[in-house]
Amino acid sequence: MEDLSRRDVMKLGAAATVATALGVGESLASQPATPAFFTTEEFAMLDELSEMIVPADDHSPGARGAKVAAYIDARLAEAFEEKDKVIWREGLAHIERLSRDMSGKSFAQSSAAERLATLTRIARNERAPKEPEELFFVELKRRVVDAYYSSEIGIKQELEYKGNTYLAEFVGVDVSAE
Amino acid sequence: MNFIRLLQGTPQPDVDLTRTYDAIVIGSGAAGGMAAHVLTSQGMKVLMLEAGKKLVVDKELKSMEWPYDHPRRGAMPPGHHALSLNEYTIRQPPYAEGLKYTNVYSYVQGWNGADYSKNIVVNEKEHPYTGTNYAWVRARGLGGKTNIWGRLALRLSDYDFKAKSHDGYGEDWPISYADIAPYYDRVDQYLGISGVKENLPFLPDSIFQRPTRLAAAEVTLRNSLKRMNRVLTPYRAGVTTDGLKHNKYRSRCFGRGACNRRVGGCDIHAAFDSPTGLIYPAQDTGNLTLRTNSIAREILVDGNTGKARGVTFVDAENGRAYEARGKVIVLAASTLESARLMLLSKSSAHPNGVGNSSNHVGHNFCEHVMGPGITGLVKERVGKEKTIDDGRPGGFYIPRFRNISDKNPTFIRAYGFEGSSGSHMFPNHVHSTPGFGAAYKKTVRDNQGAYISMGGFGEVLPRYENYVDLDPATTDRWGVPVLRFHYKFGDNEKKMCEDMAAAAQEMFELAGFEIVKVEREMLTEGWSIHELGTARMGTDPKTSVLNQFQQSHDVKNLFVVDGSSHVSASCQNPTWTIMALAWRSCDYLVSEFKKGNL
Numbered sequence: 001m002e003d004l005s006r007r008d009v010m011k012l013g014a015a016a017t018v019a020t021a022l023g024v025g026e027s028l029a030s031q032p033a034t035p036a037f038f039t040t041e042e043f044a045m046l047d048e049l050s051e052m053i054v055p056a057d058d059h060s061p062g063a064r065g066a067k068v069a070a071y072i073d074a075r076l077a078e079a080f081e082e083k084d085k086v087i088w089r090e091g092l093a094h095i096e097r098l099s100r101d102m103s104g105k106s107f108a109q110s111s112a113a114e115r116l117a118t119l120t121r122i123a124r125n126e127r128a129p130k131e132p133e134e135l136f137f138v139e140l141k142r143r144v145v146d147a148y149y150s151s152e153i154g155i156k157q158e159l160e161y162k163g164n165t166y167l168a169e170f171v172g173v174d175v176s177a178e
Numbered sequence: 179m180n181f182i183r184l185l186q187g188t189p190q191p192d193v194d195l196t197r198t199y200d201a202i203v204i205g206s207g208a209a210g211g212m213a214a215h216v217l218t219s220q221g222m223k224v225l226m227l228e229a230g231k232k233l234v235v236d237k238e239l240k241s242m243e244w245p246y247d248h249p250r251r252g253a254m255p256p257g258h259h260a261l262s263l264n265e266y267t268i269r270q271p272p273y274a275e276g277l278k279y280t281n282v283y284s285y286v287q288g289w290n291g292a293d294y295s296k297n298i299v300v301n302e303k304e305h306p307y308t309g310t311n312y313a314w315v316r317a318r319g320l321g322g323k324t325n326i327w328g329r330l331a332l333r334l335s336d337y338d339f340k341a342k343s344h345d346g347y348g349e350d351w352p353i354s355y356a357d358i359a360p361y362y363d364r365v366d367q368y369l370g371i372s373g374v375k376e377n378l379p380f381l382p383d384s385i386f387q388r389p390t391r392l393a394a395a396e397v398t399l400r401n402s403l404k405r406m407n408r409v410l411t412p413y414r415a416g417v418t419t420d421g422l423k424h425n426k427y428r429s430r431c432f433g434r435g436a437c438n439r440r441v442g443g444c445d446i447h448a449a450f451d452s453p454t455g456l457i458y459p460a461q462d463t464g465n466l467t468l469r470t471n472s473i474a475r476e477i478l479v480d481g482n483t484g485k486a487r488g489v490t491f492v493d494a495e496n497g498r499a500y501e502a503r504g505k506v507i508v509l510a511a512s513t514l515e516s517a518r519l520m521l522l523s524k525s526s527a528h529p530n531g532v533g534n535s536s537n538h539v540g541h542n543f544c545e546h547v548m549g550p551g552i553t554g555l556v557k558e559r560v561g562k563e564k565t566i567d568d569g570r571p572g573g574f575y576i577p578r579f580r581n582i583s584d585k586n587p588t589f590i591r592a593y594g595f596e597g598s599s600g601s602h603m604f605p606n607h608v609h610s611t612p613g614f615g616a617a618y619k620k621t622v623r624d625n626q627g628a629y630i631s632m633g634g635f636g637e638v639l640p641r642y643e644n645y646v647d648l649d650p651a652t653t654d655r656w657g658v659p660v661l662r663f664h665y666k667f668g669d670n671e672k673k674m675c676e677d678m679a680a681a682a683q684e685m686f687e688l689a690g691f692e693i694v695k696v697e698r699e700m701l702t703e704g705w706s707i708h709e710l711g712t713a714r715m716g717t718d719p720k721t722s723v724l725n726q727f728q729q730s731h732d733v734k735n736l737f738v739v740d741g742s743s744h745v746s747a748s749c750q751n752p753t754w755t756i757m758a759l760a761w762r763s764c765d766y767l768v769s770e771f772k773k774g775n776l
Contacts, residue, residue, distance in 0.1 A: 080256035150245040167433035172391030
């Protein structure tokens with residue numbers, strides 16, 4: 001522990017706070033102790049945003065269960081394009097500012113209803129995004145759904161994909177005898 | 179699993195460059211592989227030169243690997259970049275110039291699973307080209323593009339071979355369907371093809387193996403189209419679905435669907451690829467010598483006889499130049515690379531390039547235009563139990579219906595549609611479904627398997643003014659002058675594409691599908707990867723490069739057996755025709771060779 005820098009200690013403390021605030025202590029514990037790209041605060045925020053985009057329901061776990069934030073973190077850590085990293089840093093910062101503007105609280109400290117209001121606000125122009133936070137929502141959702149629906153949970157549990165297997169006979173309607 | 183063949187053909191013997199081979203085949207794709215098969219099986223001693231590596235494709239493709247078992251879910255590592263449609267539009271060739279990525283690939287590497295095919299296709303940074311916009315997709319490596327091809331295996335008909343007689347445009351082919359039909363049969367039986375007989379005069383049937391099956395929505399569309407006197411048939415796939423007793427390198431298809439989840443490729447070789455389908459069996463005759471990493475640089479001509487005497491090539495690894503000698507040269511480097519090599523082969527006897535006294539080499543360049551298409555939602559499928567719908571080498575094909583007995587007022591020739599419906603591992607509507615949260619997730623889940631989509635492939639007219647030549651100022655990594663494109667779609671293609679989008683909409687509406695999106699824009703030239711026509715056949719040496727046996731009018735021991743020989747593009751995919759024509763021409767070649775006429 002003596003090797004931990006001050007910044008690391010602060011991150012750990014912040015993570016504990018965020019975990020408590022979000023009520024996701026167990027799930028967060030299963031994520032990497034130190035994200036490769038995001039700060040711990042950013043990581044917690046992304047983890048929550050991803051779960052809000054693809055939530056758990058009675059059918060299957062959501063983005064948190066599929067470790068979507070960890071996958072995005074790993075990809076951004078090795079991103080070839082510096083601008084990808086900038087987009088994400090600034091995008092999350094934008095959401096944080098928006099949260100404070102809208103509810104007077106940080107995203108982590110705001111209530112579920114307040115967080116939903118923030119996400120709804122940035123998602124409002126998905127078809128034709130113009131504002132920076134609207135453009136970021138499109139990028140955020142793209143990465144989240146890419147990661148979720150390419151995960152084992154997304155493919156097998158959620159979408160019940162049954163293929164990628166050896167078939168003795170093709171499935172479907174044989175029209176050769178018509 | 180014991181039915182996966184891991185054999186890779188007999189080891190290649192050392193190449194003896196002091197001997198004179200009966201024939202040198204340049205290129206190892208569909209055309210070169212077929213030439214090797216036909217020539218070696220009749221006793222000719224053949225040297226095959228392939229510009230790229232010999233890859234163990236089975237180890238590249240990893241067809242059954244799940245996305246989540248790959249560190250980047252099948253995507254390429256950082257620094258590897260696939261060109262986007264936008265880049266093809268706003269940039270000019272050479273597209274990779276000035277990009278800071280270590281590796282730049284054509285657009286197909288932007289598809290899912292690109293990490294598995296990145297060693298099969300070329301790095302655009304090493305292989306520039308210049309001129310007008312063109313999305314040129316190239317594979318270098320044993321087997322060429324057959325390692326990742328789309329597998330749609332269609333015959334042409336006399337509506338294509340005699341298209342000029344039908345509508346007055348361009349030139350008729352110097353053959354008719356009756357000339358090539360026996361060779362289509364041979365290709366069907368030697369390589370295997372899946373499909374359903376439909377008895378259509380404009381899309382002749384093959385000798386089919388076990389057909390694939392249609393998903394529910396595809397049956398709906400098939401039945402609906404009957405009311406319009408149109409046909410939807412299961413994908414005619416160049417895939418052996420019953421297996422081939424005469425070929426130990428290939429397995430029958432097990433419907434794994436991997437071919438559709440990736441850029442392409444089949445690691446059990448149920449889908450045809452040139453190495454397992456043609457080249458390894460040719461090596462087993464003992465008559466084929468293979469040299470990979472051998473970039474043909476020039477076809478050498480004997481100054482006295484005017485005949486071809488050999489090929490100089492550059493070793494891709496050590497950069498040194500070598501010379502191989504052959505009694506016959508068979509060029510099969512692909513439509514554009516073959517034209518490039520002919521233009522590079524200048525001599526006093528052939529100042530415009532070998533076999534180019536007509537000045538038609540590089541010209542009459544044609545292909546298929548793509549872009550217009552449609553996506554529909556099949557409401558009856560929403561929320562239904564999920565089924566396996568992608569465990570097959572392809573979905574469906576809708577053959578041409580324009581300009582058969584009628585005459586369209588705005589354009590000549592025709593187009594067909596390729597499409598599919600049903601569940602996919604990673605469905606597109608994950609991205610196109612708006613919103614977020616519980617409602618988004620449920621909509622994506624309910625709509626999984628409920629979409630149907632298709633896209634058109636239209637015949638691009640051959641025009642002399644659409645051509646490639648050599649760029650005097652640009653060379654590739656090996657110092658070889660590159661191609662410069664002078665190629666644009668014309669008015670007929672634009673009119674055809676307008677009709678394509680409208681017809682797609684009409685067909686989906688009649689079938690009762692909810693229209694989700696109609697695509698109307700043409701994609702960049704080259705998108706179909708069906709380039710053709712740059713050394714066309716014909717009866718007149720002044721307006722064509724080759725005779726009906728793909729033999730140079732100018733140099734009788736030079737044959738060009740790939741898609742460059744095609745007189746028109748048809749709207750049907752070219753691979754099966756490339757192989758049937760090559761078989762026919764090589765039969766003729768062997769008979770002439772044995773008579774001492776070459």
